[in-house]
Amino acid sequence: MITVQELTKRYARNAAVDHISFNVNKGQIVGFLGPNGAGKTTTMRMLTCFLPPTSGTASVAGFDVLENPLEVKRRIGYLPETPPLYPEMRATEYLAFVGKLKGLRGPELAKRIEYVLDRCAIADVKDKVLGKLSKGYRQRVGLAQAIIHNPDVLILDEPTAGLDPKQINETRELIKDLAGEHTIILSTHILPEVEQTCQQVIIIAKGKLVATDSVDNLQNRARGAGSVLVEVAGRNGTLDPTTVLQRLEQVPGVSRVLFKRSHAARSTFEVEGQTDRAIRGDLARAIVESGWDLNELRTAAVSLEEIFLQLTGADAATEISAKSAEIEQEPAAKGSNR
């Protein structure tokens, strides 16, 4: 559906997007992941024909963005970072205007307006002036605007930025819902969002493509699934992490023990076992027999965040982890199961 080859956008001195290539198949949800300033927005703007590429090609549904911009625009629904709303218009007026811009007329337009009002759950504000809507509603009107002409491809630039946790969840659900009918590219710097909504992920940093793969594959690829997280507590209020570490290393089948963190008399370790060896039982027994408490023992699911750190280097990811830490505060996000 979308083919991007060696796409480059160069400004006076620096390259905002540097020779990026990827493909997106029909019906997929693709997460465009990268820290702020990585070139996500620039890439999306080139795909929507807002910016012309310096070199390289991009095509949507077989139409080149430079040669056939009108055909590309007809097949794309775009939600920029800030929803492009006219504050003085009413919601239905606005949707009618956008619908007409996209070439809808008459009864067809009325039908589509009804549909998107319902689909994006904005029917209750349809007669309100857009300037007075809350951020969540604005975002949904923005989404409604993007899907009004039933485009093949939806391009959403940070669709959940600035929303509260409840709204974030609603928006994500909506996007997942839309996936059946449209091919979706969404950009984000929030990792759990990609894990939750996307099937495929494209990671870029500093304008360069770092990785492109399915979310499942990336998680598997980053590390073997044999890691176990162990939290050990000392019984009398003190615990020497080094002693525990040494003890854990002696457990049969353990290949490597990493000290993660320590708080009061509790320490957390990540234990990697040799492949196909069940080490949990032995681990638990070893800890209890040494006179410590076993507070927690669980599989260390590798998050995209860690993959991201590995792929881009800690530099680019500092900001990412700060951002996603923010998000993990909310109970709904499942990023906390690491």
Add this chain to the structure above:
Amino acid sequence: MRNIWVICRKELRSYFVSPIAYLLLGMFAIVFGFFFWNAVGYFVFAGMEAQMRGGMYPMNLNEQVVRPLISNVSVIGLFLIPMITMRLFAEEKRSGTIELLATSPVRDYEIILGKWLAALTLYSCMLLVTALNFVWLFRYGNPDWKPLLIAYLGLLLQAGALLAIGEFISTLTRNQIIAGALTFGVCLLLWVLEWVSDYDSTPWARVMAYLSVLTHFESFAKGLLTVKDATFFVTAIFLGLFLTARSLESLRWRS
């Protein structure tokens, strides 16, 4: 074609939904009303004076009321045109809605023409306000309507040119105040350039005088339709719209 109409309607709607249109129309109505009252009052006074002296002085409604009033309209227009055009693109750029327009399947010229037509329509509404005043001249007097019609055509052409230039300036910035101030400066300059012809007739002065809208508006105000002056305004409209198109295109390469 239909897209031009869609954009034009949207622009008109935002003019008339916000206070802009009513403010401009109201202000214009008051100012022009005063001018009209003044001009007619003076005309009546001069008429009575002429009568007392034995009616030697020839009185002409077109020459003494309509013509100065039309010149006044074009000067007031000078102040109002920046207020009409300053938001056209500057606001779209500031609020990010330009991304919606630029990623919709419409051509640049359709956006530009739609906006320009909307601005011209608003200006025409202001001219309608002046026409309401002139109706009383026809009710109680007997002015010639043909020169008046040509004067109105001249006003529309002049406004079309200045609005096109204002539209171009509006694409240059995302700040409405800057766009408005710049447009006002350019309009004013295009107006007063004619003054050099009063004392200077070197080629440079002649070029400057030629560029002035005043030079070309005078014949319309007199009720003369000349190809030369009409061509000037039509050319200026095309130039303004062409520059707007170029600027819009370059936005994409720059931003």
